[in-house]
Amino acid sequence: MKNGKSASNRIRVGILGASGYTGAELVRLLAHHPRVEMRLLTGDRAAGQTLGAVFPHLGHLNLPKLVKIDDADWSQLDMVFCALPHGTTQSVIKALPRVLKVIDLSPDFRLADVEAYAKWYGHAHRAPEFQKEAVYGLTELARAEVRAARLVANPGCYPTSAQLPLVPLLEARQISADDIIIDSKSGVTGAGRAVKEANLFTEVAEGIHAYGIANHRHTPEIEQGLSLAAKRPVSVNFTPHLMPMNRGILSTIYVRLADGATAADLRATLAKRYAGEPFVRLAPEGLSPATRHVRGSNACLIGVFADRLPGRAILVSVEDNLVKGASGQAVQNMNVMCDLDETAGLAQEALFP
């Protein structure tokens, strides 16, 4: 570890937005990370309270109290995770000493094109100068860039589930970049701890519905990654659904095969690309990936299936949206940025049932 060293040889981290679900998930993972010390937790509405007051299941950990961001002492930190509502990190980042590494779990720095950000998020980008140095941190696809980064834009949950299977196949030109259809099903933690009628138990249990049809904000993020892979502009259909589970995203992806390519070819390409990866795995042939296979773990599991329609294939990817889709990938990125074992703090099997 060349950077981020503390006296105790531990990386001293702060979590901005520790009172939300991704913040709590960072705490869950970092609490047993062998090389991390949590020195700062912020939560503006809960400032002054213990973490146990907002998350009783974490109350026994010996952690600092929640403070307001404005009261944070940055000098004691090596690394900051931002788990804040969109638009906020763009403002906060300006106050941070440049020596601090930053991993932002919000969408604030994910879109290289600040105009696209403005269009999709409804306000002008507040820190375009930082956008330039931000690295989009889909770890397996950008490990070298992440290693060298100071500011990592941690990918969105849906974009992670879509890009991990699609990017290698587009790069290999085995699938068409046209008419890619991504039908995603997500658990409710994807909406965070926001207190909205739509997220009440009674409005979600025993049901499913699509939302954000044709205009979900993760669309440009997905298209950005696929366009880079295809080396030309790619538009996709992305249709997310909200369903009654806490954690998990399953994306069923419908693609057209390139001339001569077969589902077996896609499988081979993905197998090769992710061979040796600790967190991205190809499902054995015939196994239909289920979100329960990855619940609570940092894994993304991918299945490849021949379609009944000639010249087409079906990809299925699953992840835990709070882990590989958010906080787990953030810890993975931290490990890469700090030259630690990439699996440190992430060595847990899925919790099933």
Added chain:
Amino acid sequence: MKNGKSASNRIRVGILGASGYTGAELVRLLAHHPRVEMRLLTGDRAAGQTLGAVFPHLGHLNLPKLVKIDDADWSQLDMVFCALPHGTTQSVIKALPRVLKVIDLSPDFRLADVEAYAKWYGHAHRAPEFQKEAVYGLTELARAEVRAARLVANPGCYPTSAQLPLVPLLEARQISADDIIIDSKSGVTGAGRAVKEANLFTEVAEGIHAYGIANHRHTPEIEQGLSLAAKRPVSVNFTPHLMPMNRGILSTIYVRLADGATAADLRATLAKRYAGEPFVRLAPEGLSPATRHVRGSNACLIGVFADRLPGRAILVSVEDNLVKGASGQAVQNMNVMCDLDETAGLAQEALFP
């Protein structure tokens, strides 16, 4: 009512397979049907028991005990509902007096092509002579045929959710018959009361997975209906998913628009086709149909959305798989066959939450 008359002016019905979920659902609906008397309930394994022994929530109804099919007295009946495992009605039907009307909820008589049946169900059709007279009972699309039928093949749950939106659009030639992708999400009652590991609470709760990818048995049934509508052979992608809810199917259907057609055109076609229908409704623009909108009711709700991809559209349909997808549509068909008010016994609002 010209047919099916009993002394009391009530239709005397029997339910074969009353110990399964679709059987219980028939009882639930028929118990308050103003013109029906349940005279026979069969359940081979539970023969000799009361219905309350297998379904305590129905135990207070004053109904005959369960008997074996072989012990049934057909002479007392006007109408029989068959809620039996596939292959069984094909055998049972031969023993039924021809004066009896039959509504079969199994797939036994849904495929006009008995060879297709053999291929998908793994055994030769056992009653090809009856197949010829069977009417495929998607009520809104075949009302006249149903009215004249003696033997109605009640549609499958997934095929109902796929055909109701697609058939009118194919007939109107507003969508392409190629590359139709049907991504369906189903609750667990779709699997019946079969005691299988895959249907345990612990294997389903907090998760989702696709199953029967590219080979689900409802595929030929869907394709049969769409081919008739398109007047040429149609193949589809149909990918069902199992998710943690009791009731409900949501199908998200991705289609290519015919030249010049728009999502608004599709909406207009469906609005016209289903105007005045009591059970098939178009969702108001902007409303994303949710299975909770139809839980426990006989409604199918359809939404139409422009896609982000040019020249494409998205259809969303929801139904309660046990009602419009099975027993409710069966009762609807009975009403049509017996010249009753089509909504008799079906006038319940959705149970939400």
Added chain:
Amino acid sequence: MKNGKSASNRIRVGILGASGYTGAELVRLLAHHPRVEMRLLTGDRAAGQTLGAVFPHLGHLNLPKLVKIDDADWSQLDMVFCALPHGTTQSVIKALPRVLKVIDLSPDFRLADVEAYAKWYGHAHRAPEFQKEAVYGLTELARAEVRAARLVANPGCYPTSAQLPLVPLLEARQISADDIIIDSKSGVTGAGRAVKEANLFTEVAEGIHAYGIANHRHTPEIEQGLSLAAKRPVSVNFTPHLMPMNRGILSTIYVRLADGATAADLRATLAKRYAGEPFVRLAPEGLSPATRHVRGSNACLIGVFADRLPGRAILVSVEDNLVKGASGQAVQNMNVMCDLDETAGLAQEALFP
């Protein structure tokens, strides 16, 4: 029907608070009531909108738009259901013409002692003069009083599940009035549609916890009923739990037997008391009542079990908190107040699964 007559021989009702769950449940039940016409729906925040805007599953019904209470035209009504937050009916009622019958689903008029109300609800009773005429409407136990009432205080969900089994046994002096322990488990609709963190899907799914331990507001209501039955002050332990289901309350009640009494005696007393009741039923011996046995129906099902501890017994009661525990009992009370068939609008079987 002597009162509440309209030109069309239908009872013209208004629902105050139609944008909440108990309001929607009233609409669900009344929409198919043969003698009711819904003339007024209020919803202060949603005033001006259709009911479909707040409850899409009810959007196809031909109902008046939501209005503010202040804009209501009382002259067109015979009966008003108040499904408002506590404290509100006490204010609203003063503006209502005395010719209007009122069924209040809130706790505003449930406690005969206005001091007790003030103590438990944190504000002085706002309409003590109306309290005097209010009838506590646990239908099976107060049918005559309900029939004669103008203002009915519809019982709370937990109190209904506790009093139906306990009151007859206390009256019969077969159980001790001391140390009654009521351990209740409730679905989330009991909390209404209030947008609170505690009711988010993510905070409820896959878990259970007790709440309001030793201080839940339904305690005095339960004690009031039991004290009347025992003819002396009764205190109880009442411990409610919140669990991941939409609908349903199960109360497990632990009682001490009076000298010489047995569980069989309790069973006999309840069987006799509720013989012929359409909505309160004794579970067959050996059947453990489940909330799924009554989901969506107006039934309360009661089980009686000998305890392993000598001299003790266990009672189990289940109900749908939105039906027999709220809106269903309100409709039942309306039927009684208006000399209608008591089951009108309530003849639905439980929705299982």
Added chain:
Amino acid sequence: MKNGKSASNRIRVGILGASGYTGAELVRLLAHHPRVEMRLLTGDRAAGQTLGAVFPHLGHLNLPKLVKIDDADWSQLDMVFCALPHGTTQSVIKALPRVLKVIDLSPDFRLADVEAYAKWYGHAHRAPEFQKEAVYGLTELARAEVRAARLVANPGCYPTSAQLPLVPLLEARQISADDIIIDSKSGVTGAGRAVKEANLFTEVAEGIHAYGIANHRHTPEIEQGLSLAAKRPVSVNFTPHLMPMNRGILSTIYVRLADGATAADLRATLAKRYAGEPFVRLAPEGLSPATRHVRGSNACLIGVFADRLPGRAILVSVEDNLVKGASGQAVQNMNVMCDLDETAGLAQEALFP
């Protein structure tokens, strides 16, 4: 570590019954235990298959294939976990070399009185000679005995949740040993992976019911522990309920205070008894323990509340039935038996949401 040493300084363990949920949970925990090597997995029906074939989420671990118990090579092992159906370990144990340590997760050796075993489990005890040496392994209450044991009977899930709060209070004579009422709510994994109708998703979701009222097999186990603590025979009311969640038990326990004792006294006693314990914690005053606070972790969280009834108190305990209630406590016991850090392999925070 004095015993169970392998060449590699790792404890070589076998898991009998690895194809069930408690078996899979042992694998989940042991896979990241720093001092354990899994050398043997048995699964009679799945013999010859990989673990991934029965538990895909564990398929990527490099583990031996499942074998039949009869084909096990005991010579390669230091420790055996038995996660077998009741009655089986009593037979299997005779074949095991005495040098092997054994932790049995079944009820086979939990009841010191073999006659009681025969009465409750319906068959004569098959290994009474081993019963004598068995140590009942509720770790916090029997650490010294566990440390010295060869054969540990791992406690049942319900008994763990009941004894941890009650034993210290009975020993301190602060509560009466009479009329203890234990109302427990359990997730479905408590039933294992057994394929039974009662455990289907559709039979459990959206509902709750009591089962085994007054005759659940965990009753004598609870009474055994409480009798030892009270130094006289104790009978309890134990009423378990099945509810829709995968993991978790919440026990609400109603007790009578000894003369002069208060709820605060109980709290103080438990606080003292469990001070410094890594896995048993007292909930902060005012916090109602929820199963979500311990999901996936080895923690048991206990709350103490004054009752509204004078002279009574309420205890609430929560645990994950598969962890502290089964496999986690088994690993904890292994750590104690092998002089390892007691938390090794168990240092995970609860997975919430």
